[in-house]
Amino acid sequence: MTIRDDELRRLLELVLQTSERELDCDEFLERAAAYLDRAAASADTPLFADVRAHLAVCPECLEEFEALLAARGGARSDESASGA
Numbered sequence: 865m866t867i868r869d870d871e872l873r874r875l876l877e878l879v880l881q882t883s884e885r886e887l888d889c890d891e892f893l894e895r896a897a898a899y900l901d902r903a904a905a906s907a908d909t910p911l912f913a914d915v916r917a918h919l920a921v922c923p924e925c926l927e928e929f930e931a932l933l934a935a936r937g938g939a940r941s942d943e944s945a946s947g948a
């Protein structure tokens with residue numbers, strides 16, 4: 865059983881594309897921090913596509929990200945859940 869060069873290359877490309885598109889949670893946090901830095905500098909920084917993609921599939925990071933946003937004071941403050 866042999867794989868031709870061009871087939872192998874296609875497979876490799878698929879693998880690379882996939883790993884490029886999907887962040888793992890550690891990478892996500894790095895990207896999220898980079899995004900927050902930019903967003904702090906300019907309020908209408910669009911959310912990075914890879915960050916958004918990870919948020920869509922990972923509720924844990926979504927929660928984390930929202931906490932980060934809130935901590936930066938950049939989030940909407942219509943959610944005052946912390947009763948004192």
Ligand SMILES: [Zn+2]
Binds near residue numbers: 888
């Ligand atoms: Zn995650």
